[in-house]
Amino acid sequence: MATVTPLKKQRRHRLLLIAGLGLVLLVALVFLVANSDRDEAPTVTGPASTPVPVAPETHVPDNPYVKPFGQTVRIAEAYEVTMEAPEKLTSSDTSAGELGVRSVSVAVLIKNDTEQALDARAARINATFNGGPTSNVWDTDKGVGMFVVPQIQPGATGRAEYGFSLPVEAEGDLRVEIRIGMSTDIAVFYGRA
Secondary structure, eight states: OOOOOOHHHHHHHHHHHHHHHHHHHHHHHHHHHHHHGGOOOOOOEOGGGGGEEOSSSSSSOOOOTTTETOOOOETTTTTTEEEEEOOOOOOOOEEEEEEOOEEEEEEEEEEEEEESEGGGGGEEEEEEEEEEOOOOOOOEETTTTEEEESSOOTTTTEEEEEEESSSSSSOEEOOOOEETOOSOEEEEEEEEO
């Protein structure tokens, strides 16, 4: 039987240490290479995996799902969505939500081009300001945060106001995304607020 001398133990520990460090470096290198494309702006995909830039910038490439406030986007092959430019929102006593430095509201119009009534609560709204998150604001006195008519009948247009709390007083880039129901289509509206 071979005896293990202290020198052999020390060599074995060094080899295990070097092998372990090498493995850690290899894993780190693989992680960096696999995630090297993450420095690009985050994207939202529309039908047929059309990339849509959503990072804050003033110019957005021509894309049927990304429009400035005031224009119309057709999503899910069934709904025409228009989002009006943001307006200052002065909260009332009935407002709820995390109120930041200032708040804005946007009016959303959805035209239902299907043959079935649309539950307006199926609209999902998300906003960013200068690339960071916003908080939702609801105000029942002003009708902010809800559709006036909860069902949008075929051929009809429903209107709702949505409020967002912004973290700074200075004007910046506001982007608002809307998705209806389970559709993978996302309309993105952008502009200064």
